[in-house]
Amino acid sequence: MAKRFSIRRQPGFATIAMFSFFVLYLPIATLVVYAFNSGTSIATWEGFSLRWFQSAWQNQQVIEASIRSLQIASIAAVIATVCATLAALATTRTAPYRGLTFKYSMVNMPLLVPEIVTAVALLILFSRIKVWTGYSGLGYLILAHSAFCVPFAYLPIRARLESMDLSLERAAADLYANAFQTFRYVTLPLLWPGILAGLMLAFVISLDDVVITEFVKSGGQDTLPTYMLGQLRRVVTPEMNAISTVFLMLSLAIVTVFFFLSRNPQKDDK
Amino acid sequence: MDQSSATASHGGAIGMHGIKKWFGNFQAVNDVSLEIRSNEFFTLLGPSGCGKTTLLRMIAGFEMPSEGSIRLDGAEIAHLLPNQRPVNTVFQNYALFPHLTVSDNIGFGLKMLGKPKAEIDAVVAEMLKLVHLEARGNNLVTQLSGGQQQRVALARALAPRPKVLLLDEPLSALDLKLRKSMQIELKRLQAETGITFVFVTHDQEEALTMSDRIAVMSQGQVRQVGAPWEIYDRPAERFVADFIGETNFLDVDVVDVGADRARVRLPSGAEIPATFPAGTQPSGKVTIVIRPEHARATASTAVTPLSGTIHDIVYLGTDTHLHVRLADGSSFMIRLQNARSGPCGYSVGEEVGIEISDDVAQILRD
Ligand SMILES: Nc1ncnc2c1ncn2[C@@H]1O[C@H](COP(=O)(O)OP(=O)(O)OP(=O)(O)O)[C@@H](O)[C@H]1O
Ligand SMILES: [Mg+2]
Numbered sequence: 218m219a220k221r222f223s224i225r226r227q228p229g230f231a232t233i234a235m236f237s238f239f240v241l242y243l244p245i246a247t248l249v250v251y252a253f254n255s256g257t258s259i260a261t262w263e264g265f266s267l268r269w270f271q272s273a274w275q276n277q278q279v280i281e282a283s284i285r286s287l288q289i290a291s292i293a294a295v296i297a298t299v300c301a302t303l304a305a306l307a308t309t310r311t312a313p314y315r316g317l318t319f320k321y322s323m324v325n326m327p328l329l330v331p332e333i334v335t336a337v338a339l340l341i342l343f344s345r346i347k348v349w350t351g352y353s354g355l356g357y358l359i360l361a362h363s364a365f366c367v368p369f370a371y372l373p374i375r376a377r378l379e380s381m382d383l384s385l386e387r388a389a390a391d392l393y394a395n396a397f398q399t400f401r402y403v404t405l406p407l408l409w410p411g412i413l414a415g416l417m418l419a420f421v422i423s424l425d426d427v428v429i430t431e432f433v434k435s436g437g438q439d440t441l442p443t444y445m446l447g448q449l450r451r452v453v454t455p456e457m458n459a460i461s462t463v464f465l466m467l468s469l470a471i472v473t474v475f476f477f478l479s480r481n482p483q484k485d486d487k
Numbered sequence: 488m489d490q491s492s493a494t495a496s497h498g499g500a501i502g503m504h505g506i507k508k509w510f511g512n513f514q515a516v517n518d519v520s521l522e523i524r525s526n527e528f529f530t531l532l533g534p535s536g537c538g539k540t541t542l543l544r545m546i547a548g549f550e551m552p553s554e555g556s557i558r559l560d561g562a563e564i565a566h567l568l569p570n571q572r573p574v575n576t577v578f579q580n581y582a583l584f585p586h587l588t589v590s591d592n593i594g595f596g597l598k599m600l601g602k603p604k605a606e607i608d609a610v611v612a613e614m615l616k617l618v619h620l621e622a623r624g625n626n627l628v629t630q631l632s633g634g635q636q637q638r639v640a641l642a643r644a645l646a647p648r649p650k651v652l653l654l655d656e657p658l659s660a661l662d663l664k665l666r667k668s669m670q671i672e673l674k675r676l677q678a679e680t681g682i683t684f685v686f687v688t689h690d691q692e693e694a695l696t697m698s699d700r701i702a703v704m705s706q707g708q709v710r711q712v713g714a715p716w717e718i719y720d721r722p723a724e725r726f727v728a729d730f731i732g733e734t735n736f737l738d739v740d741v742v743d744v745g746a747d748r749a750r751v752r753l754p755s756g757a758e759i760p761a762t763f764p765a766g767t768q769p770s771g772k773v774t775i776v777i778r779p780e781h782a783r784a785t786a787s788t789a790v791t792p793l794s795g796t797i798h799d800i801v802y803l804g805t806d807t808h809l810h811v812r813l814a815d816g817s818s819f820m821i822r823l824q825n826a827r828s829g830p831c832g833y834s835v836g837e838e839v840g841i842e843i844s845d846d847v848a849q850i851l852r853d
Contacts, residue, residue, distance in 0.1 A: 387549055388582040390569040392596035393647065402595070406586045 249465070252458035259455055269459040279460060282444040286424055289355065289440060293362035294370070294419040300363070301370035301415055302408070309378040310386075328368045335365060336432035343433060353435045361433045362423040369422050370415030377411025417475045421468060498526040498683030499559050499573065499650030501546060506555035508541055508707075515541045516552070517707035523651075523685060524700075525560075528677050530686045532694040533704030534730065539687045540579075542704075543653050546685065547576045559650060570599070575644035576653045580660075581636050583628040589639050590615070590624040596647035614642040617676065634665045641676065651683045658693065670697055691731045695719060703727045720778070723764040724852045728776045735777045735819050741769045741850075749850060751775060754815050757792035761848035774851045779822035781847035784809055784839040791840030795819060797833055807831040811839060 224230060252270070256263030273279050304324050308317065327335065343357045385407070389399040427442045434443065441464065445457060501523040508516035516538045523529045531539045544550040546557060548569035557565040564572055575596065583592050593614050594607045602610075615621050618638035623631065628639055637657060644652055654673075658666045674697055677684045688694050694701050695715040702712045703726075711723045722728035725736070739751040739761075748760045749769050763769045788794035798818070799810035809821040809831075819841060823831055833839065 382580070382582065384578055384580060384582040385584060387569070388576070388578060388584070389595070389599075390549075391547060391574075391576045392643070393570045393599040394595075395570055395599075398599055402599075403584060 245465070248458050249462050251455050252462040254455045254458075257454055259453055259458060269455040270463075273456050273459045273463075276456070278439070278444060279441070282439045282441045285355070285438065286440040286442070289358050289362055290420050290423040292359050293366055293423045294416050296359070296363040297366035297419040297423075298370045298374075298412060298416045300367050301374055301419075302412055304367070304371055305375040305378050306404075309375060324371055325368050327365050332365075332428045336429045339364075339429060340432040347435075355438065357433050357435075358430060358438060358440075361429050362426065365426070365429060366419035366423050370419040373414035373418065374408065374411040377408055377414075381407055413475060417471055421471060424464075424468075497650075498681055500525040500561075500683070501651060501685070502556075502558040502561075503542075503546075504556050504558075506542070506545065506552045506557070508538070508545065508550065509553045515707055516545075519555075519704075519707075519709050521702060521709060521712065523683060526681050526683055528674070528684045528686065528697060528699045530688060530694045530698035530701045531704060532688055532691060532701050532730075534689055537704045538707040539689075539704060540655055543576070543655055543685065543687055546651070547574055547653055548572050573647075573650045574653060575647060575649040575651075576655065577640050577644045577657045579655045579657065581640040583636055583639055583643070585627070585629050587628070588624065589620060589626050589628055589631070592628055592639055593642045593646050595643060600647060610646050614646050617645070617679075618642045618672075634661055634669065637661060637669065638672075641673075645676065645680060645682070648680075649682060651685060654684060654686045656687055656689070658688075659690075666693075673697065695731070703730060705730075720847070721762060721764070721849050722776060722851065725774065728849075728851065733779055733820065733822075735779065735782070737775050737777065737817075737819075739773060739775050741771060741773055744769060748846075751848065751850065753792055754813070755793055759792055759843060759848055760846060761850050762846070763850040764852050767850075767852050769850045773853065775848045776851060777843060777848050779808065779820040780824075781844045782819070782821045783842045783844075784811070784821050784823070784833065785842055786839065788838055788840035791842050793819065793841040793843070794839065795841070797835055797837050797839060800831065800833060800835060802831070809833060809839070811841060 251259050251262070253265050253267065254262055255266035255268060301324075308321050308324070311317070339357075339361050343361075347353050347357075381404075385403055386399050389403040394402060425442060426440075427446060430440050430443050431446070434440070439447065441460070445460060448457060501521070503519060503521045503523075506516055506519040507514065519538075519542060531542060533539055541550060545552050545565075548564075548567060548571070552565055555565070556563055559572070559574070564574075584595065587595070590611050594611045597607045597610060611624070612621075615624050618641060620635060620638055620642070623635065628636060631639065637660070640657070657673075658669050661669060670693060673684070673686075686694075686697065695718070698715055700712060700714055701718050703710045703718060705726050711718060711727045713721070718727065719731055722731065722734075728734050728736070737753060739753055741749055742752050742758060743750040744763075747762065749763055750758050751761045751773065752758050761775050782793075784797075785791055793811075793813060795811040795813040797809055798812045799808075801808040801810070805825060807823045807825055809823060811819045811821060813819050821841065825831070
């Protein structure tokens with residue numbers, strides 16, 4: 218029997234793979250290592266210490282920015298996911314009609330519009346509203362984040378809905394479930410992994426955003442990324458590395474939690 | 488028998504009148520009228536694409552007829568949503584809920600109807616017993632074999648005690664052996680529950696063995712409705728005769744028409760009696776059908792209505808097929824049952840007479 222073609226058996230595969238991993242992760246590894254530097258340099262190793270984690274932990278601005286980031290990200294992610302779920306249901310659970318593709322593109326459009334354009338547009342709009350209403354709280358940032366997170370949450374939810382067998386919903390209707398019961402007992406449980414994926418994605422995207430936040434925020438509304446950006450313009454100490462490292466761990470934790478939550482229950486027992 | 492017969496409901500009767508269904512410009516169902524009786528095992532039989540599933544989906548409520556009415560026990564249901572009809576479906580791909588256990592799948596309908604938990608549990612236990620899956624109640628449906636999933640689908644559809652059960656080719660995914668045993672199982676369930684079954688298949692043998700009555704469909708129309716023997720022995724038209732089993736077509740002349748029998752003259756000049764479809768008045772040139780097992784070969788050609796030369800012999804184990812070339816050049820097939828072992832005793836090139844049993848010829852509608 219002839220061996221089937223496998224990329225793994227091609228010459229140099231292992232080398233190229235190793236090199237790619239190296240290039241991908243070296244900067245991150247360096248960043249993490251220097252978070253534990255005892256000196257004030259981010260390039261010269263002077264010994265192991267946790268002092269930068271301590272100093273970050275005691276830095277009131279860092280704490281406040283972190284809390285603000287988490288607040289915005291969690292509220293925005295929930296809003297975006299709810300909108301995205303409704304949009305995904307509306308665009309998949311319907312017979313195709315004229316204009317459906319258009320709607321589909323409209324939902325995804327924000328992915329293509331340069332972020333800076335959205336940022337400027339929001340800045341102008343919100344400054345008007347600020348003048349009219351006098352309100353200048355976190356609401357603007359939450360609203361802005363919710364808006365640009367929708368397409369990110371939409372993608373996994375739509376993918377999940379499309380791969381779902383329509384006859385399951387038909388079977389539910391056949392078994393006396395009304396529209397709401399069908400959604401509650403069949404569609405939602407099966408859609409859950411997609412919704413979680415959308416939620417996590419929206420959360421991470423919001424947490425990470427710099428450009429739009431920078432434009433939309435009022436004074437004293439720094440999120441962690443914009444705070445860090447501000448700091449980098451001045452003195453750079455391993456404190457930045459320490460904050461980044463914690464940030465990284467948080468993201469990893471989210472991804473891990475998501476992985477376990479979204480694992481197919483049917484496969485666990487085999 | 489067990490409790491299930493004690494709780495047996497009366498199956499519903501379905502009346503369809505002038506049903507038409509258009510998908511855009513394509514007409515999938517063309518003026519179908521059917522009366523399906525209470526407690527009946529009724530089969531829709533026809534080739535792929537003839538509109539069987541579409542008809543079933545209109546009874547279930549997944550499609551609206553473009554025209555016509557559907558009645559259940561006399562009440563119009565064509566406008567009702569699927570969840571408002573006391574009709575359940577066994578889907579071709581089963582459509583079991585993968586996130587629920589076997590028991591929860593079976594209890595789904597009753598739960599949606601808001602039945603108390605104790606009642607649901609009792610019915611689920613009864614259903615599990617009915618389909619021989621007592622030990623599997625707590626398994627996820629994805630952990631079951633194809634045949635077991637099929638039985639869960641059946642139990643799930645039967646649990647709410649529908650008036651009518653719709654089955655869309657429920658056995659087509661199973662291997663032959665399992666299929667045979669499920670056919671028997673289905674018949675048993677239908678008898679025990681007393682629910683009207685509307686069964687869809689394109690397998691003629693399955694239809695003949697299981698049904699009380701069969702509707703043969705082609706191109707969106709019902710061509711003939713009748714008991715299995717009527718469909719087989721008294722096909723009304725060429726399509727039905729051709730679709731069900733093997734058959735011989737002969738062009739003949741009608742010489743005399745009585746109340747329910749006609750006399751027809753074969754090309755050889757011999758005259759035989761033939762039945763004809765009710766409501767027709769055969770005359771002139773017509774086509775008759777004679778099933779291969781209703782003819783016998785004889786050595787003498789003198790007194791038989793037909794004769795010819797054997798041009799092919801096909802041995803099939805249980806039967807042997809003799810293909811005889813008639814005087815007019817057409818081929819006539821005779822099925823010999825291999826009652827004894829060894830060769831059939833005929834050889835290619837041999838002249839044989841063909842005897843035809845009494846009352847087996849049927850005139851087709853043209
Ligand atoms: N939603 C639809 N839109 C357009 N055409 C359809 C639709 N559903 C069915 N049809 C067409 O209607 C015809 C009948 O379809 P149907 O599914 O009823 O056939 P069937 O008899 O069940 O065939 P099979 O044995 O292959 O399942 C087919 O030609 C099919 O292409
Ligand atoms: Mg079909």
